[in-house]
Amino acid sequence: MDQAQVSLPAYADVxxxxxxxxxxxxxxxxxxxxxxxxRTGAELFFKCENLQRVGAFKFRGAxxxxxxxxxxxxxxxxxxxxxxxxxxxxxxxxALEGVRTVIVMPTDAPALxxxxxxxxxxxxxxxxxxxxxxxxxxxxxxxxxxxxVIPPFNHPDVIxxxxxxxxxxxxxVGPLDLLLVCLGGGGLTxxxxxxxxxxxxxxxxxxxxxxxxxxxxQSLAAGRIVSIPVPxxxxxxxxxxxxxPITFALMRKLVAEVVTVPDAALVETMRFFVERxxxxxxxxxxxxxxxxxxxxxxVAGRRVGxxxxxxxxxxxxxxxxxx
Amino acid sequence: MDQAQVSLPAYADVxxxxxxxxxxxxxxxxxxxxxxxxRTGAELFFKCENLQRVGAFKFRGAxxxxxxxxxxxxxxxxxxxxxxxxxxxxxxxxALEGVRTVIVMPTDAPALxxxxxxxxxxxxxxxxxxxxxxxxxxxxxxxxxxxxVIPPFNHPDVIxxxxxxxxxxxxxVGPLDLLLVCLGGGGLTxxxxxxxxxxxxxxxxxxxxxxxxxxxxQSLAAGRIVSIPVPxxxxxxxxxxxxxPITFALMRKLVAEVVTVPDAALVETMRFFVERxxxxxxxxxxxxxxxxxxxxxxVAGRRVGxxxxxxxxxxxxxxxxxx
Numbered sequence: 001m002d003q004a005q006v007s008l009p010a011y012a013d014v015x016x017x018x019x020x021x022x023x024x025x026x027x028x029x030x031x032x033x034x035x036x037x038x039r040t041g042a043e044l045f046f047k048c049e050n051l052q053r054v055g056a057f058k059f060r061g062a063x064x065x066x067x068x069x070x071x072x073x074x075x076x077x078x079x080x081x082x083x084x085x086x087x088x089x090x091x092x093x094x095a096l097e098g099v100r101t102v103i104v105m106p107t108d109a110p111a112l113x114x115x116x117x118x119x120x121x122x123x124x125x126x127x128x129x130x131x132x133x134x135x136x137x138x139x140x141x142x143x144x145x146x147x148x149v150i151p152p153f154n155h156p157d158v159i160x161x162x163x164x165x166x167x168x169x170x171x172x173v174g175p176l177d178l179l180l181v182c183l184g185g186g187g188l189t190x191x192x193x194x195x196x197x198x199x200x201x202x203x204x205x206x207x208x209x210x211x212x213x214x215x216x217x218q219s220l221a222a223g224r225i226v227s228i229p230v231p232x233x234x235x236x237x238x239x240x241x242x243x244x245p246i247t248f249a250l251m252r253k254l255v256a257e258v259v260t261v262p263d264a265a266l267v268e269t270m271r272f273f274v275e276r277x278x279x280x281x282x283x284x285x286x287x288x289x290x291x292x293x294x295x296x297x298x299v300a301g302r303r304v305g306x307x308x309x310x311x312x313x314x315x316x317x318x319x320x321x322x323x
Numbered sequence: 324m325d326q327a328q329v330s331l332p333a334y335a336d337v338x339x340x341x342x343x344x345x346x347x348x349x350x351x352x353x354x355x356x357x358x359x360x361x362r363t364g365a366e367l368f369f370k371c372e373n374l375q376r377v378g379a380f381k382f383r384g385a386x387x388x389x390x391x392x393x394x395x396x397x398x399x400x401x402x403x404x405x406x407x408x409x410x411x412x413x414x415x416x417x418a419l420e421g422v423r424t425v426i427v428m429p430t431d432a433p434a435l436x437x438x439x440x441x442x443x444x445x446x447x448x449x450x451x452x453x454x455x456x457x458x459x460x461x462x463x464x465x466x467x468x469x470x471x472v473i474p475p476f477n478h479p480d481v482i483x484x485x486x487x488x489x490x491x492x493x494x495x496v497g498p499l500d501l502l503l504v505c506l507g508g509g510g511l512t513x514x515x516x517x518x519x520x521x522x523x524x525x526x527x528x529x530x531x532x533x534x535x536x537x538x539x540x541q542s543l544a545a546g547r548i549v550s551i552p553v554p555x556x557x558x559x560x561x562x563x564x565x566x567x568p569i570t571f572a573l574m575r576k577l578v579a580e581v582v583t584v585p586d587a588a589l590v591e592t593m594r595f596f597v598e599r600x601x602x603x604x605x606x607x608x609x610x611x612x613x614x615x616x617x618x619x620x621x622v623a624g625r626r627v628g629x630x631x632x633x634x635x636x637x638x639x640x641x642x643x644x645x646x
Contacts, residue, residue, distance in 0.1 A: 275638050
């Protein structure tokens with residue numbers, strides 16, 4: 001795809017998103033930890049999107065995208081294909097706004113996630129992941145029923161919504177030297193980069209991918225979107241094969257660097273969050289903090305924002321990580 | 324002891340404490356959960372003292388008591404006897420204020436707690452819990468070295484400090500119909516009751532004890548302090564044999580009711596906090612919420628404050644509760 005044809009959101013879109021989601025999305029707390037500061041020699045500010053509605057930042061983008069629909073589209077509804085936090089965020093935001101949501105999920109999705117999506121009010125359409133293409137199903141449903149497709153990251157309103165996390169963080173704690181963001185498809189990273197560049201111009205924005213799935217790192221190095229086989233990592237919210245044209249173009253402009261961390265560092269970081277900070281963070285949500293703790297990004301002497309992206313980990317899985 | 328001889332703190336002392344601890348203690352976040360509201364039919368506001376420094380509300384009272392010392396006493400230092408959150412809070416507050424702290428702990432205290440207390444800068448004095456009396460040791464040290472004894476709950480400055488938790492909560496969310504507080508020796512409950520009565524006059528304050536250790540419930544029923552054998556419960560921060568003269572007198576005046584919950588409800592509540600609210604809460608910290616969830620206190624249709632008192636649970640123990 002020709003990058004020039006992509007229409008990129010700007011910081012004004014993040015501001016508009018902030019107005020749209022105000023009072024519905026949580027203004028999540030920013031936590032600090034003397035122990036984490038002592039360990040890294042930095043001043044760390046943890047923006048806790050694990051305490052966001054639906055347990056992840058995804059609610060911001062989903063709600064913004066749904067509230068940005070025109071009245072005709074609102075009355076028809078939306079469709080999303082996802083088995084993760086985006087699906088639940090769309091279902092929840094749709095229910096709150098009185099907008100019909102259809103979620104395309106694989107027949108072998110965990111029963112808990114199916115139940116949660118239905119619980120939030122989403123209509124679940126199942127597909128066989130070995131025989132059918134979820135995007136094709138989503139597009140067919142969209143055409144047949146006039147639904148708007150809301151993809152998990154490559155969408156201007158989704159990106160602008162995610163950027164409100166960094167906007168709130170910087171407004172609360174002041175300018176930062178560095179902002180570390182958990183990186184999957186790049187919706188959160190590119191949205192937060194828009195906010196950081198506008199509100200804290202000297203701030204370096206660094207995306208953090210799982211070691212096993214560095215599609216964005218490779219893409220930025222190559223100067224074009226590189227697709228990789230779907231990676232295997234416990235960071236199940238960052239298992240993307242490639243960034244999208246919009247998120248890639250934004251990250252190319254606004255992201256200083258992408259680094260990676262191994263799964264073992266995510267487990268150690270989860271334990272730290274439980275033991276010292278008393279919060280539950282899913283493996284994907286540990287990416288940014290792990291980069292600071294492992295030294296993948298030098299942080300000593302700096303004011304560092306860390307986006308903790310989500311907390312949706314099954315209690316039994318968490319028990320396994322802690323045991 | 325004659326109740327009339329006890330000098331009771333008032334709401335003005337809570338206000339003074341708030342000024343003393345401002346900017347040092349965290350102003351902890353208030354979280355809400357649609358799931359918890361749906362489950363109880365109430366509007367619940369969780370004041371998250373598990374996210375307080377040292378992982379518990381105890382930091383408020385400890386810091387207030389140390390900052391309230393006169394200069395001569397500050398230069399001599401303080402002594403506390405505790406193996407729990409109060410010890411760590413005193414050690415941490417003392418280190419921050421440059422005040423010497425001596426903590427009397429049993430020789431068989433968990434190595435982790437000893438290390439944490441020393442890590443915060445406390446001087447640990449060990450005693451044999453089967454042969455020696457910790458209060459006697461503490462008083463002897465106090466006399467010999469001119470140290471001020473700061474007890475865990477029966478002290479006006481400690482009580483006033485703990486009351487700042489409810490003050491912040493009500494200032495943030497507005498008047499409440501009901502305030503549920505985790506209840507051990509009564510420092511948190513009586514301090515919060517002072518704040519609630521001043522800031523939200525119609526608010527019923529209810530203390531929640533572990534079923535196995537209802538010393539305050541019995542004391543209020545009897546109209547005098549009743550001592551019970553040290554109870555056995557997973558709520559290890561609420562294993563008191565009796566309230567103190569000051570906390571008892573305040574609770575008698577200000578607390579509408581004391582209810583109890585069984586340990587099984589605490590485990591279920593811990594799981595709920597992890598799974599739905601993404602926070603780590605120690606068993607004692609689950610008492611107040613468990614009273615709402617089990618129906619021990621009817622909450623439907625009401626605006627209810629819930630003090631989540633602490634989050635200091637060993638990760639392996641947490642894994643056991645979740646597994």
